[in-house]
Amino acid sequence: MKPHITLAIGGSTHADLVRHLFPGDGLEAAAILVCARSPEPRRRLLVRKAIPVPHDACTVRMIDAIVWPGTFIEDAIDMAENEGLVIVLLHSHPGGWLEFSHVDDESDARVIPGIFEAFGDFHGSAIMTPDGAIRARLYSPDMFCESVDLVTVAGDEIRYFWSDGINHGMLPERPIAFTRGMTAEFGRLSAAVIGVSGTGSIVAELLARMGVADTLLVDPDRIEWKNINRILYSTTADAECG
Incomplete structure (x- = not known):
């Protein structure tokens, strides 16, 4: 059985991402996460840098779609390649649906292989909802996809987003203390x-x-x-x- 896959984000970075991805206009926005990874056998990614894609640089921003220039991915590749870091493409779901759509699947099928052409043995994509919840997945070069089991945010409080707890695009309520x-x-x-x-x-x-x-x-x-x-x-x- 493979160890669980975890994506860890610092609290200040997460807060910056929430502000950027939800500017108040109800439209999707995007960012790129450049992640370090722990030594094997543990499968843990730590967000080292978040690169926001400027809203006005996107050629399409809708409530359920976004298109943005590949130059930002090229910049992330330049930053990540020498150290073998992992690139995760993140965009918002303003409607609060914590599921990857068929549009997301099609986008990954076009874009992720281009990152593998440059370097790496896995990269991924992620979505965020207005409450700050994140769901992520990773691809191997053959485009085999695995869910990230846990996204954790360590800030003023520690937040956990378990993939297997998501039901019909919604997270369950947090457990009550000492239950x-x-x-x-x-x-x-x-x-x-x-x-x-x-x-x-x-x-x-x-x-x-x-x-x-x-x-x-x-x-x-x-x-x-x-x-x-x-x-x-x-x-x-x-x-x-x-």
Whole structure:
């Protein structure tokens, strides 16, 4: 089973994209995401730069269609090629429908192969609705398409957009805290705790109790007699063996 595919976006970048893609005129708008990727086997993309396509540069802007010059894709290719980054073409769905349309499919079929002619082993496309939700997909050079399982935004709050939760173009309601729905979502996530002493060991325990599927603990220090009193579940035997 392949690891889940994740697309991660910083909060400020996401806020800039929402402002650009929904300027208030009810028409589609576009941007290009240039993404770094994590080492294998994890399949995670991190948006390094978002390139907005100026509204007045688009030859067509309608409520359900957009056409924009390929020069912006060429600029993204120049930026991404040397480092083997991933290009994701993003446009808005002002009507709030979080599904790829047949127009989107046809557009990808024309445009994505041209990016592969330049470089890369996968690139993709994405859509955004007015609430900031994003749905994305990735293509391989043979145009085999895979859904991005999770789009996550890390800003003042952390937002998750799960592809398999979308039903008829709509996202489900977010789970209420400390319910079965929250536990189920935590069971799909991993967490890292940096520093696992007086605060970190308590955080790690709480993450486990709340059902986080996998927790990575990072701390270069060793358990000693001087810190045993503040590290949860540490014992004198731990201090003796360091």
